[in-house]
Amino acid sequence: MKSDVVVMKLSEMKKENLEQFLADCKAEYAEFQAENLKLDMSRGKPSPKQLDLSMDLMDCLKRDDYKTENGLDCRNYGVLDGIPEAKEFFSKMLGVTPEETIVFGNSSLNVMYWVMSVAMTNGVLGSKPWGQLPKVKFLCPVPGYDRHFAVSEYLGMELVNIPMNEDGPDMDIVEKLVAEDDSIKGIWCVPMYSNPGGVVYSDEVVKRFAALKPKAEDFRIFWDNAYCVHHLVDNPPVQANLLEEAKKAGNEDICYMFASTSKITFPGTGISIMAASEKNLASLKKALGFATIGFDKINQLRHLRFFDGKFENLIEHMKKHKELIAPKFAIVENTLERELADLGIANWSDPKGGYFISFNQKGCAKKIVSLCKEAGVVLTGAGASFPYGKDPEDENIRLSPTFPTEEELQKAMNVFVCSAKIAAAEKLLG
Amino acid sequence: MKSDVVVMKLSEMKKENLEQFLADCKAEYAEFQAENLKLDMSRGKPSPKQLDLSMDLMDCLKRDDYKTENGLDCRNYGVLDGIPEAKEFFSKMLGVTPEETIVFGNSSLNVMYWVMSVAMTNGVLGSKPWGQLPKVKFLCPVPGYDRHFAVSEYLGMELVNIPMNEDGPDMDIVEKLVAEDDSIKGIWCVPMYSNPGGVVYSDEVVKRFAALKPKAEDFRIFWDNAYCVHHLVDNPPVQANLLEEAKKAGNEDICYMFASTSKITFPGTGISIMAASEKNLASLKKALGFATIGFDKINQLRHLRFFDGKFENLIEHMKKHKELIAPKFAIVENTLERELADLGIANWSDPKGGYFISFNQKGCAKKIVSLCKEAGVVLTGAGASFPYGKDPEDENIRLSPTFPTEEELQKAMNVFVCSAKIAAAEKLLG
Numbered sequence: 001m002k003s004d005v006v007v008m009k010l011s012e013m014k015k016e017n018l019e020q021f022l023a024d025c026k027a028e029y030a031e032f033q034a035e036n037l038k039l040d041m042s043r044g045k046p047s048p049k050q051l052d053l054s055m056d057l058m059d060c061l062k063r064d065d066y067k068t069e070n071g072l073d074c075r076n077y078g079v080l081d082g083i084p085e086a087k088e089f090f091s092k093m094l095g096v097t098p099e100e101t102i103v104f105g106n107s108s109l110n111v112m113y114w115v116m117s118v119a120m121t122n123g124v125l126g127s128k129p130w131g132q133l134p135k136v137k138f139l140c141p142v143p144g145y146d147r148h149f150a151v152s153e154y155l156g157m158e159l160v161n162i163p164m165n166e167d168g169p170d171m172d173i174v175e176k177l178v179a180e181d182d183s184i185k186g187i188w189c190v191p192m193y194s195n196p197g198g199v200v201y202s203d204e205v206v207k208r209f210a211a212l213k214p215k216a217e218d219f220r221i222f223w224d225n226a227y228c229v230h231h232l233v234d235n236p237p238v239q240a241n242l243l244e245e246a247k248k249a250g251n252e253d254i255c256y257m258f259a260s261t262s263k264i265t266f267p268g269t270g271i272s273i274m275a276a277s278e279k280n281l282a283s284l285k286k287a288l289g290f291a292t293i294g295f296d297k298i299n300q301l302r303h304l305r306f307f308d309g310k311f312e313n314l315i316e317h318m319k320k321h322k323e324l325i326a327p328k329f330a331i332v333e334n335t336l337e338r339e340l341a342d343l344g345i346a347n348w349s350d351p352k353g354g355y356f357i358s359f360n361q362k363g364c365a366k367k368i369v370s371l372c373k374e375a376g377v378v379l380t381g382a383g384a385s386f387p388y389g390k391d392p393e394d395e396n397i398r399l400s401p402t403f404p405t406e407e408e409l410q411k412a413m414n415v416f417v418c419s420a421k422i423a424a425a426e427k428l429l430g
Numbered sequence: 431m432k433s434d435v436v437v438m439k440l441s442e443m444k445k446e447n448l449e450q451f452l453a454d455c456k457a458e459y460a461e462f463q464a465e466n467l468k469l470d471m472s473r474g475k476p477s478p479k480q481l482d483l484s485m486d487l488m489d490c491l492k493r494d495d496y497k498t499e500n501g502l503d504c505r506n507y508g509v510l511d512g513i514p515e516a517k518e519f520f521s522k523m524l525g526v527t528p529e530e531t532i533v534f535g536n537s538s539l540n541v542m543y544w545v546m547s548v549a550m551t552n553g554v555l556g557s558k559p560w561g562q563l564p565k566v567k568f569l570c571p572v573p574g575y576d577r578h579f580a581v582s583e584y585l586g587m588e589l590v591n592i593p594m595n596e597d598g599p600d601m602d603i604v605e606k607l608v609a610e611d612d613s614i615k616g617i618w619c620v621p622m623y624s625n626p627g628g629v630v631y632s633d634e635v636v637k638r639f640a641a642l643k644p645k646a647e648d649f650r651i652f653w654d655n656a657y658c659v660h661h662l663v664d665n666p667p668v669q670a671n672l673l674e675e676a677k678k679a680g681n682e683d684i685c686y687m688f689a690s691t692s693k694i695t696f697p698g699t700g701i702s703i704m705a706a707s708e709k710n711l712a713s714l715k716k717a718l719g720f721a722t723i724g725f726d727k728i729n730q731l732r733h734l735r736f737f738d739g740k741f742e743n744l745i746e747h748m749k750k751h752k753e754l755i756a757p758k759f760a761i762v763e764n765t766l767e768r769e770l771a772d773l774g775i776a777n778w779s780d781p782k783g784g785y786f787i788s789f790n791q792k793g794c795a796k797k798i799v800s801l802c803k804e805a806g807v808v809l810t811g812a813g814a815s816f817p818y819g820k821d822p823e824d825e826n827i828r829l830s831p832t833f834p835t836e837e838e839l840q841k842a843m844n845v846f847v848c849s850a851k852i853a854a855a856e857k858l859l860g
Contacts, residue, residue, distance in 0.1 A: 043507065051505045055493060058728075063488045075481045075696040077473070105535055110722035117721075120551045121561055121585050129586075131551055131561035147720075154720040155551050156559075262723070266505040269728040290577075290584040291547075292540035293692070296726065298488075298699040 009344035010424050022425035025418055029375060032415045037376030039412040044195070044355035045403040046263055046321075053320050054265040054306065061302040074297035080288050085309065086271070086300035092311045093228055093259045095241045096275040102285065105295040108260035108272035112222060113151050115256055115274070118287045119185070119218070120155050125253065125283055127218035130185060131156070139177065139187035141169040143358060143385030143396045145195040148188040148224065159387030162187070164197055168205035178214035186220045192239060193227040196358040196385055196398035198351025203240040210245030212254055221255040227354040228259055229318050232326050236353060243275060252277035261303060263321075263355065264314065271303050328401040331409050332357050339417035345424040348399075357399040358385075364423035365394045371419035377412045439774035440854050452855035455848055459805060462845045467806030469842040474625070474785035475833040476693055476751075483750050484695040484736065491732040504727035510718050515739065516701070516730035522741045523658055523689045525671045526705040532715065535725040538690035538702035542652060543581050545686055545704070548717045549615070549648070550585050555683065555713055557648035560615055561586070569607065569617035571599040573788060573815030573826045575625040578618040578654065589817030590614070594627055598635035608644035616650045622669060623657040626788040626815055626828035628781025633670040640675030642684055651685040657784040658689055659748050662756050666783060673705060682707035691733060693751075693785065694744065701733050758831040761839050762787050769847035775854035778829075787829040788815075794853035795824045801849035807842045 013021065066074045068083045081087070082103025091101040104111045120131040130136045138152040141162045149159055160177070163170045169189070178184050189209070191201040201209075209221055223242050246252045253276075260272035276284065307313040329351070336348050336359070346361035361368065365382035372379050380398040383389040399416075401409055440448065496504050498513045511517070512533025521531040534541045550561040560566045568582040571592045579589055590607070593600045599619070608614050619639070621631040631639075639651055653672050676682045683706075690702035706714065737743040759781070766778050766789070776791035791798065795812035802809050810828040813819040829846075831839055 045507050048503060048506075051503065054505075058491065058493045058496065059489065061488065063485060066488065073478060073481070075484075075698055076478075077475050077692075077697040106726050107722045107724065113721045117547050117551055121547055129561060131559060151720050154717070262507075266728065267507040268505055268724065269726045287584070290581050291543045292537045294537065294698065296536050296699045296729070298696065299726070299729075 008342065010428060011344060015429070018425055018428060022422060022429065025421045025425065028418050029371070029415075029422060032375045032418065035376070037411065037415065039376060039404060039408050039415075040378045041400050041404060041409070041412050042378045042380050043403070044263070044400045046267060047324065047403050047405070050321055050324055050402070051266060053317065053324075057265050057302060057306045060305045061298070065301065065305065066298060068297075068301070074301055077293055079297060080292070080294050081285055082273075082295070083297050083300050085304055089304055089307070089309065089311060090259075090271060090273045091275065093273065094225060094243075094257050094275045096243055096257070100243065100275045100278070100281065102274050102281065102288070103295065103300055104272045104274065106262075106268065106270050106272065106299075108224070108226065108258045108262065108274075109147055109151070111272050111274055112148070112224065112258055114291065115284065116151055116155060116222075118284070119220070122287065124218035124220060125279060130218075133183065135183045137181065137184045139174060139184060140387045141187070141189065141194070142387070143196055143391075143398070144188060145190060145224070146380075146384040146389075148222070149387045152188070153387070157185075160184070161387060161392075164194070164199055166199065168199060168201035171205055171208040175208065175212065178212060178216070178219060180215060182215040184214065185216055185218060186222055189221060189223050190226055191223060191242070192225055192237075193230065193351055193354025195226070195354065196349075196356035196396070198349040198354050198356060198358060200237045200239060200352065206240040206242055207245050210242055210251060210254070211249040212251070219254070223255050223257040225257060225259045227263075229315060230263060230321070230355070231318065231353040232322055232329055233352045243277070246277075253279055256280065264318065265303065265306065269299060271300060325402050328404075328406060328409055329357065331406060332399055332401045332413055335410070335413040335417055340420060343421070343424065346420060355400060355402055357401065359397045359399055360395045361397075361420055361424065362393050362395045363427055364420065365391060365397050367423040367426070368397060368416070368419045371422060372415055375415045375419070377415045379416070438772065440858060441774060445859070448855055448858060452852060452859065455851045455855065458848050459801070459852060462805045462848065465806070467841065467845065469806060469834055469838050469845075470808045471830050471834060471839070471842050472808045472810050473833070474693070474830045476697060477754065477833050477835070480751055480754055480832070481696060483747065483754075487695050487732060487736045490735045491728070495731065495735065496728060498727075498731070504731055507723055509727060510722070510724050511715055512703075512725070513727050513730050515734055519734055519737070519739065519741060520689075520701060520703045521705065523703065524655060524673075524687050524705045526673055526687070530673065530705045530707070530711065532704050532711065532718070533725065533730060534702045534704065536692075536698065536700050536702065536729075538654070538656065538688045538692065538704075539577055539581070541702050541704055542578070542654065542688055544721065545714065546581055546585060546652070548714070549650070552717065554648035554650060555709060560648075563613065565613045567611065567614045569604060569614060570817045571617070571619065571624070572817070573626055573821075573828070574618060575620060575654070576810075576814040578652070579817045582618070583817070587615075591817060591822075592617070594624070594629055596629065598629060598631035601635055601638040605638065605642065608642060608646070608649060610645060612645040614644065615646055615648060616652055619651060619653050620656055621653060621672070622655055622667075623660065623781055623784025625656070625784065626779075626786035626826070628779040628784050628786060628788060630667045630669060630782065636670040636672055637675050640672055640681060640684070641679040642681070649684070653685050653687040655687060655689045656693075659745060660693060660751070660785070661748065661783040662752055662759055663782045673707070676707075683709055686710065694748065695733065695736065699729060701730060755832050758836060758839055759787065761836060762829055762831045762843055765840070765843040765847055770850060773851070773854065776850060785830060785832055787831065789827045789829055790825045791827075791850055791854065792823050792825045793857055794850065795821060795827050797853040797856070798827060798846070798849045801852060802845055805845045805849070807845045809846075
């Protein structure tokens with residue numbers, strides 16, 4: 001795909017050269033269209049090969065293996081907040097104690113939804129139910145995870161964009177807003193390898209979150225540590241622990257932390273967890289008693305057997321994921337670098353973990369997504385990473401390299417960079 | 431335990447005889463206390479032997495068996511409302527079509543809670559969110575299921591007692607109340623073998639529910655068909671189908687129907703379902719898209735394999751449960767009959783299915799439960815079958831015969847009838 005003409009910044013090209021560039025790109029695009037491609041880079045989905053890493057989950061739990069260490073029959077009713085050994089094991093994912101942990105079912109999004117809906121119907125630690133307030137605002141670092149924002153929007157909240165810096169959300173803005181407006185009830189955070197930017201919040205940012213003094217006493221940080229063990233590098237960053245820092249700051253009720261095995265074992269049948277202060281957990285466990293008869297304890301046992309009860313096996317397991325997906329991230333980054341770097345039209349993230357690459361090209365996101373779609377490559381919708389689907393600069397596209405094969409991914413990226421060039425050239429030509 | 435003196439109605443006994451009767455009962459009671467019993471009849475829990483009926487569930491799903499008939503990989507994300515073959519299979523439990531069915535996770539209580547919380551936060555088919563109304567009332571046929579009532583109470587509703595007749599809730603009262611008060615938003619129903627009364631709603635009652643014309647457009651019947659295949663007799667009653675009748679009455683949006691496999695396979699790791707009209711389901715599926723990434727599809731497959739995809743196998747499976755639990759119901763009923771029938775102090779249900787026997791002894795329920803507890807027999811709390819735990823006549827006790835062994839159950843029932851006699855005699859002696 002590498003052109004053999006000297007590449008230069010598109011904005012510095014003469015008009016006739018730019019027109020030729022566009023014509024060349026369009027010719028290439030027409031060839032892609034003729035291939036009738038059907039490629040999907042739209043969601044952060046593990047590939048079948050990644051799922052194959054966990055095949056032992058299908059039969060690692062033996063027929064007579066249905067009791068906890070303390071003798072509880074996991075087949076029957078009983079236990080709301082997770083069997084003891086599952087709390088012990090999975091608490092390590094969030095760096096907390098078993099007592100600070102609840103083990104749920106297969107969807108951490110469902111846990112976050114539930115926690116938020118409880119705040120809507122019953123308030124937080126005795127506060128007025130959010131659903132009875134004239135207005136509830138929720139802070140949304142952007143670009144961010146569309147399904148987080150969708151939960152708050154569905155529940156009737158007003159979403160407030162917070163700019164992301166290289167070390168996390170802009171804390172000057174966060175601190176100022178929450179201090180003055182008690183209708184702001186929380187913030188969505190993906191602190192490790194943020195979706196889609198791949199940002200790892202710095203310890204400084206974590207500590208500022210931990211010390212946050214919101215005007216609303218029932219303000220909560222929704223800390224979705226979805227990618228806490230999902231590294232793409234050999235020496236992953238180590239991050240300060242929010243709950244620990246919040247305790248130090250005498251502010252331990254400020255946060256709810258979440259994680260899951262969705263992208264560790266099988267997304268369809270995993271384990272999700274949350275951690276919070278003693279007070280928060282006591283209140284949520286009480287609420288849980290009304291909401292369910294409990295979660296799938298057999299599946300908790302199954303996961304423990306799969307990892308042989310050793311957390312280091314989970315960490316080793318994640319390295320196998322890395323071996324499968326790091327080359328895919330490399331394909332995306334190499335293609336972007338090779339085809340776009342010199343043109344000066346876009347920038348993109350270089351994540352050390354997680355599931356996404358965030359791509360920015362001002363005023364061109366919608367056009368690129370639409371060009372890709374017409375050539376058979378489905379991307380996450382332009383604007384999806386912003387509240388209400390509105391990207392103010394129409395610049396951000398979330399690339400999800402994990403699901404396609406390497407061959408499919410390379411093909412999809414070829415279409416993508418070609419589309420990006422067309423969009424840029426057309427924009428410059430006006 | 432059968433006394434060799436002539437038994438007669440306690441209320442017709444001479445005072446000195448009654449005093450002797452009480453003294454004899456107390457002596458017997460003291461013997462029970464000396465045994466340091468530890469028996470639990472408090473919840474409708476299957477026994478380990480019942481769970482053993484489903485042991486194949488542990489390993490019936492083979493390692494490479496993770497795709498639906500249409501090729502979907504159940505290990506991965508995808509499918510909100512149940513895999514097609516699970517909808518097909520489980521829709522038969524509620525006598526509806528697969529299109530009228532959503533397949534959820536392991537807790538139907540969680541589904542009911544969720545549906546009700548969605549009404550609280552987002553209303554029903556465009557109505558004002560219930561959480562924003564000054565008052566929401568919910569009808570509770572009594573005696574009924576404590577955890578149903580608890581959900582409504584937790585969500586801030588006012589609970590309204592509805593008397594149960596032998597053929598279901600008193601429909602004259604239901605029709606009158608819902609026609610005049612638009613703050614009444616629904617009713618809890620267990621239409622087959624009601625908890626705890628064992629009442630099977632008559633077709634007449636089902637049809638009157640189907641034709642209900644509530645003042646509140648967003649009124650919904652929460653039809654928890656928890657025991658729809660849980661028969662204790664060979665020729666179980668056949669009941670008119672609420673959704674079908676509601677369609678005939680041009681009233682199909684009136685109801686949500688629920689069921690689960692909790693007492694068919696394993697309570698901890700079952701499948702729950704709901705059924706409703708096209709309009710209701712479309713709205714709830716949309717809501718579901720915000721609330722979760724989907725339910726455990728592997729477990730849906732596992733259940734299909736366990737029953738070999740044939741619904742008649744589920745029906746046959748339930749006969750094995752019957753063989754295990756019908757003798758336990760017989761122990762309870764025989765003991766009550768033998769020890770209490772002639773005394774004229776109490777009455778009890780003779781259910782054809784379900785999990786409970788409902789026992790009534792006016793003004794004595796609390797005393798009996800407390801006497802049992804002090805002799806090491808835990809029953810469901812007195813009053814539990816009523817909103818706010820308040821049994822106006824202090825008469826109802828829910829007996830749950832399934833979990834203890836037959837030997838334990840007989841022992842517990844001996845304690846129970848002895849306690850019932852003491853309570854009755856003490857009450858008469860004033």
